[in-house]
Amino acid sequence: MKKQLFAASLWVIAFAACKTKEKTTATTAKRTDCTNTAYTYTADIKPLMDQNCVRCHNTNMKAGYNLGDIASVKKAGSNGYLLGTIKHESGFMAMPAHAEKMDQASIDKIECWINTGMK
Ligand code: HEC
Numbered sequence: 001m002k003k004q005l006f007a008a009s010l011w012v013i014a015f016a017a018c019k020t021k022e023k024t025t026a027t028t029a030k031r032t033d034c035t036n037t038a039y040t041y042t043a044d045i046k047p048l049m050d051q052n053c054v055r056c057h058n059t060n061m062k063a064g065y066n067l068g069d070i071a072s073v074k075k076a077g078s079n080g081y082l083l084g085t086i087k088h089e090s091g092f093m094a095m096p097a098h099a100e101k102m103d104q105a106s107i108d109k110i111e112c113w114i115n116t117g118m119k
Contacts, residue, residue: 034112041070045113048106049073052096063093077114086110 039045049067057067065072065081076082084092086107096102113119 032108032111032115034115037109037112037116039109039113039116040119041073041113044109045073046070048102048110052099052102052106056097074118077110077118083107083111083114 046068053067056062057065057072059066059068065076067073067076073082076085081092083089085095086102088094088101094101101107
């Protein structure tokens with residue numbers, strides 16, 4: 001009887017461990033799914049730049065970027081600085097400077113815009 005109980009609890013533990021593992025796999029699945037997205041500079045990206053970046057990066061070309069201008073945004077999109085700075089990756093200055101990190105939905109939008117050819 002004791003032996004059976006022991007076996008039963010082992011099974012419960014194993015089952016619970018399995019469940020936990022499943023859950024982690026699901027949450028670590030690829031975050032940024034750009035399938036079926038069609039973000040454009042004018043409709044989606046420019047408003048984010050205007051709201052978060054242009055007060056510092058404008059015609060003054062701070063750090064070499066006027067983020068109110070598509071040419072500069074594309075340059076930062078191509079050389080990796082746009083994503084590196086807004087995702088606060090190591091090796092990049094965290095942007096927007098002196099402000100909260102942008103919300104994840106906005107960051108995802110910018111990442112998808114870059115990954116789908118910056119139209
Ligand atoms: C409060 C002002 C401010 C805001 C807002 C701001 N930046 Fe910056 N940014 C700076 C300053 C200051 C630097 C460093 C300039 C220098 O090198 O002297 C900088 C540097 C950068 C660089 C170059 C980073 C590097 O490592 O060389 C990039 C790219 C950049 N910013 C992108 C952005 C983006 C994208 C946004 C909006 C999400 C943004 N910034 C918002 C002030 C700002």
